[in-house]
Amino acid sequence: MEPAFTDRWQAGERLADRLEDLRHRHPVVLALPRGGVLVAAPIARRLVAPLDLLLVRKIGAPGQPELAVAAVVEGNPPQTVVDEALCLHTGADARYLADQERQALVEIARRREHYRRGKPLPPLKGRTVIVVDDGMATGTTMRAALRGLREAQPAAVVLAVPVAAPDSLALLEGQAERIVCLSRPAGFRGVGAHYRDFHQVPDSEVMDALAAHDRAARAGGPLDASPD
Template identity: 50%
Template sequence: MFTNRDDAARRLLQRLPTLEPSSTVILALPRGGLPVADVIAEALGAPLDIVLVRKIGVPGQPEFAVGAVTDGNEPRITINDDVARLTGLEAAQIRALAQQELPEIDRRRELYLKGRPPVPLTGKTVVVVDDGIATGATMRAALRLVRDAGPARLIAAVPVGPADTIAALAADCDSVICLESPADFRAVGLHYRDFGQVPDAVVTEILERHAHRRPPAPGTG
């Protein structure tokens, strides 16, 4: 049980390998992953950035992810095959649901990044952080997107998630760090005493505070 996201982050820090700040990038999954990644990036002195990914919820059960869609010129959809089979949702239906999430990705990009370029990932050790994993759809989608950027090493770091999902993530990264993986996992929030929603204002404040470690915008450096 974690007191809050800060507590979870401090515990994750103790499990991370020794990392060189100049060759490490911390990536957060908004919004819940930002407070966790904030503590880690601040402690390491490493750049902090985000991966814009949206869960594709099952109709009527928005927190039950049948997949996830990532930001980009050609948004990529990652499907959770087990959930798709269980719900009977077909690929065309999932694509239609994914389209509904793209406006929120656009909104977050404009609000959170304000035109700032992404932190370069090629040749870096990249740690992708969230506050927990349920189906693993959003983390899996994020890892696949980041892998395409050519990092030297890719690590997924989360405080909690179901054991089978955590094991499956190993196929999409070089290592997975998870503090708690109970066999009777039900929901991420049940493993926190304080699991309040993270508002947009907190996300933007964290990113602004870490902006000095980001590369300058083209033409300004």
């Protein structure tokens, strides 16, 4: 079957088509790094919106690092969401989770310093916040992100992802005022299977996308951070 998306940027352009009605609400766009940044950049450009990061770290199952059994999101205090059923199934016990949570917090602190020079999230109280990732498998990472955001008291939270497992989306109903998902394949095979180009995104590419967006915003021109 042909992948639904050429790459993350094209997926973001298609999401932006579905989110243009929010432009008048002056939203803030928050991306889950790293891959979510490349999806979020064209959305923020189209909506003439600030672009920032929501720092979340997935905790993978023992021996299966890509299978999220929990996730930690930045905040004061940080929030952790645990998938109890998956933990039981994969043998991720309390000791394992505690150790992985400590490592996740170290990595979140590193990314905060690297990406934002240690600055916290911008004020979100009373704002419309669009949370973006490049896809969603178990939904555990996104649940952590949405839980953490509630502490910031936004006026509304919009979840935007190009592709997601239908059952994971169902678990998030009611946790965002609006969910925009372009593809909900019944035969979900993992996020990467739905992109022709799903390369590992390095820190440098994240920084380039954020810097390009900031330069365009300061210049007052079109917020075009396209890699092309």
